[in-house]
Amino acid sequence: MLALFAVALPLVEAPKNVFWFLFLVLWFVGSIRQRNFGQLARGWDWVFAALIVAPVASILNTAYAPQWKEVGDIIGYVSLGWMIARSRLDSQQLKWLLLCLVGATLLGALHGAWVMAIEPKRIWLQLNSVGHVNHSALYGAGAAALAAAWIAAGWKTLERGQRLLGLAVALLMFGMMIAFASRGALIAYLFAVVVLAPVLSAVRLRTLGVVALAAISLALGAHWATQQLMGGKNNQTVIQKTLDGMRSGKLSSYRVETFHTATEMIRQYPLTGVGAANFSAVSPEAVQGWVEARGETFVRDDYYFSSHAHGLFTNTLGERGLLGISALLALTIGWSAALLCRKPGAGAPLDARLCWGAGVAGWSVVFIGGLFNTTLHHEHGMLGMVCLGLLLSGAPLRVKAAA
Secondary structure (H helix, E strand, O other): OOHHHHHOOOOOOHHHHHHHHHHHHHHHOOOHHOOOOOOOOHHHHHHHHHHHHHHHHHOOOOOOOOHHHHHHHHHHHHHHHHHHHOOOHHHHHHHHHHHHHHHHHHHHHHHHHHHHOOOOOOOOOOOOOOOOOOHHHHHHHHHHHHHHHHHHHHHOOOOOHHHHHHHHHHHHHHHHHHHOOHHHHHHHHHHHHHHHHHHOOOOOHHHHHHHHHHHHHHHHHHHHHHHHHHOOOOOOHHHHHHHHHHHHOOOOOHHEEEEEHHHHHHHHHHOOOOOOOOHHOHHHHHHHHHHOOOOOOOOOOHHHOOOOOOOHHHHHHHHHHHHHHHHHHHHHHHHHHHHHOOOOOOOOOHHHHHHHHHHHHHHHHHHHHHHHHOOOOOOOOHHHHHHHHHHHHHOOOOOOOOO
């Protein structure tokens, strides 16, 4: 069920929900029958619980219309990470899961390219079930980082043909990231690769140089191919978007102004914010009233109003207040500490290296990508939590030898 869920996640909407639910039910039924719910440090149980409780508290305590639908999404991705963290996947299960995650994403990108070529109104590459280009790009960054982790971790053990195939897939996934044209997602992906390559691979510097040249060539080819597919419909590539932002003085794409809006929300509702998924419920008139009530001048251009804050920490601050940001910081610190404490040594088994690589991929998408967009929700939230679960379940803690 977990493998089927991984295949459906970027591709089709209804089946992924069915497979997630069946996985949840079967996991609990099996755990009850075996009287074994796995092992996990108690602190992580509190972190996972806080990730559910904090947004629910914000919904219960909001002055705006409560968005209960958001709770389903939160329970969906948190439960995935929680259950996988308490599971123990064997080598075959782990490899099949990674294969399903990477393969389905690549298939989804090819389908998205085909749709973009035949539909005049489609100007961005998207994954069918993920949707908006920013969300699709973030999901793609996680899957592409998993592909890079897999080839880096298994380089020494793979045969020549397997190496070439794995490298081809990893490079193709990199080309997909260029085609998405999302700066935040590309930065998250590149950050993950820079961390993964020296830790997981024993590749010679010369080989890495050849791979880097191939990646640059592929990036240029992906850029050209995307423009051809779009047929001149859009020229908003990564480079063009950056240059346009510099010329207009809006390089942050209004993220600074959105942060100002979020800070007004938490000043008004410090404990629980305005409620999960309620960022768009706050109007410019409301913020103007709050600012002027303090005797300050409201400058409309200093604020930006949108459906979300285009940043994980900013969005959490405004929607879920101090409770929400505390839970998120606990996740950030815990995930970071787990990566440091479980970093595999040179002689670590392949499974441990793959699980650690998955942890890096998920961390980079959630937190590096979260600096530029609202991560940790829906499909890329589920992918990120699957990665965290694999890290906690499969990458063993490093224990110092006794003196």
